Amino acid sequence: MAANAAVSSLERLLTRDGIITIAGLFALWALTCTYVVAGAGLGMSAWAMTQLALLPYQSGAMPASAMSSMPGMDMDSMAPAWDSGHWALMIAMWWTMMVAMMTPSAAPTILLYARVHRKAQFQGQLMATGRSTAAFVAGYFFVWLMFSIAATALHALLESAGIVPASTMGSQVRWLSGATLVVTGLYQLSPLKNTCLSHCRAPAQFLSRHWRPGSRGAFRLGLLHGGYCIGCCWMLMALLFVGGVMNLAWIAALSFLVLAEKVLAAGRWVGYCAGVVLVAWGALILLH
Numbered sequence: 001m002a003a004n005a006a007v008s009s010l011e012r013l014l015t016r017d018g019i020i021t022i023a024g025l026f027a028l029w030a031l032t033c034t035y036v037v038a039g040a041g042l043g044m045s046a047w048a049m050t051q052l053a054l055l056p057y058q059s060g061a062m063p064a065s066a067m068s069s070m071p072g073m074d075m076d077s078m079a080p081a082w083d084s085g086h087w088a089l090m091i092a093m094w095w096t097m098m099v100a101m102m103t104p105s106a107a108p109t110i111l112l113y114a115r116v117h118r119k120a121q122f123q124g125q126l127m128a129t130g131r132s133t134a135a136f137v138a139g140y141f142f143v144w145l146m147f148s149i150a151a152t153a154l155h156a157l158l159e160s161a162g163i164v165p166a167s168t169m170g171s172q173v174r175w176l177s178g179a180t181l182v183v184t185g186l187y188q189l190s191p192l193k194n195t196c197l198s199h200c201r202a203p204a205q206f207l208s209r210h211w212r213p214g215s216r217g218a219f220r221l222g223l224l225h226g227g228y229c230i231g232c233c234w235m236l237m238a239l240l241f242v243g244g245v246m247n248l249a250w251i252a253a254l255s256f257l258v259l260a261e262k263v264l265a266a267g268r269w270v271g272y273c274a275g276v277v278l279v280a281w282g283a284l285i286l287l288h
Contacts, residue, residue, distance in 0.1 A: 021114045021133055025107050032100035037248065040093035046246045053168045053244030080166075082156050090155060093246075094148035098237070099141055101255045102229060105262045109203035109225060110137060113218075116207060132218040139222020140229075147230050151237065158241065170244035174285060177242045181282025184235040188275025196231030197271065200262050233258055239278075 039045045080086045114133045158164040163173050171177045187193050199206050210224055211217070236254055243250035257274055261267040 018111070018114060018118065021111060022107075025103060025110060029100060029103040032096045032103070035096050036093075036100050036246070036251070040096060040246070041089055042093065042246070046248050046251075049167075049169065049244065049246040050248045053170045053247040054249070082160070087152065087156075090152045091145075091148055094151045094155070095141075095145050097245075097251065098144040098148055101251060101258065102141075102144060102233075104255065105200075105259045106140060106225075106229065108263060109200070109206070110140070112203045113207060113221070116211075117218075132215055135215040135218035136222040136225075139219035139224075140226040141222075142219075143223055143226030143230060147234065147237075155241075155245065164241055164245075168244050169241075169246055171242050178282045178285035180238055180242050181278045181285065183282075184239055185275040185278030185280075185282060187235040188271050188278065193232065193235075193271070194268070196228045197261060197268065199225075199228040200232055201267060232261070 037046045039049070042049075110133065113136050117132050155164065155169075158171075159166060163176060164171055171180070206225065206228075207221070210221055212220055236258065239254060240247070240250060257270070261271045261274075264270060
């Protein structure tokens with residue numbers, strides 16, 4: 001009886017650990033979303049920056065060049081210099097946004113990892129589940145930190161060249177916007193995209209193939225999974241420079257697309273359809 005009670009108590013503890021993992025992921029997603037919507041420390045809410053980014057697309061709206069000549073609209077002349085503080089702020093903005101966008105689509109793999117680890121722990125084979133799950137998540141988002149540093153460097157280059165203004169953080173060069181859409185669409189249809197997406201869509205197979213014990217193994221596994229996710233999504237993230245880095249409409253659309261590709265049964269076809277639409281959209285921009 002005592003042994004059965006001990007086993008039952010341990011099972012309840014492990015189930016509660018799964019609930020804690022879900023709650024932790026939700027809290028991480030909610031906090032990062034709140035930070036992004038509040039403006040990520042840039043001095044203006046994301047909603048206000050979204051409205052600025054959407055102005056050129058509204059019926060009857062003036063072009064950006066005309067708006068910049070209006071009193072109070074030349075915000076780019078007051079853009080902060082890219083010193084160490086601004087670099088840190090922009091890296092934090094990009095990383096927070098990547099965490100907010102990728103947490104929903106990464107959650108199934110993270111939860112499956114925690115579940116597999118809980119079963120192994122129940123059999124007395126592994127250390128505490130929470131520590132290893134945290135290491136897996138840390139490895140996954142560390143890769144996205146590296147991506148965010150690279151994206152910030154590109155952001156600084158485009159802003160200094162006058163291609164992406166500080167006010168809207170969206171491309172003002174038609175050929176670049178069109179070319180980015182076309183290249184992203186073609187990448188959606190490429191074998192490399194399909195290879196990376198296959199790993200993200202089959203978390204059980206991925207975990208069984210690359211499993212390593214311990215916190216180091218969990219961190220390594222998170223790094224590897226993050227690498228496949230970046231291979232899947234890096235060109236989609238480049239579209240933020242087209243619609244506006246802090247454009248909430250684009251952030252939401254890309255987040256839903258990434259989630260649909262990874263978790264829906266027809267996710268691969270969703271990606272293919274998105275690729276065709278992006279190529280057609282980019283070609284339309286380039287031809288007109």
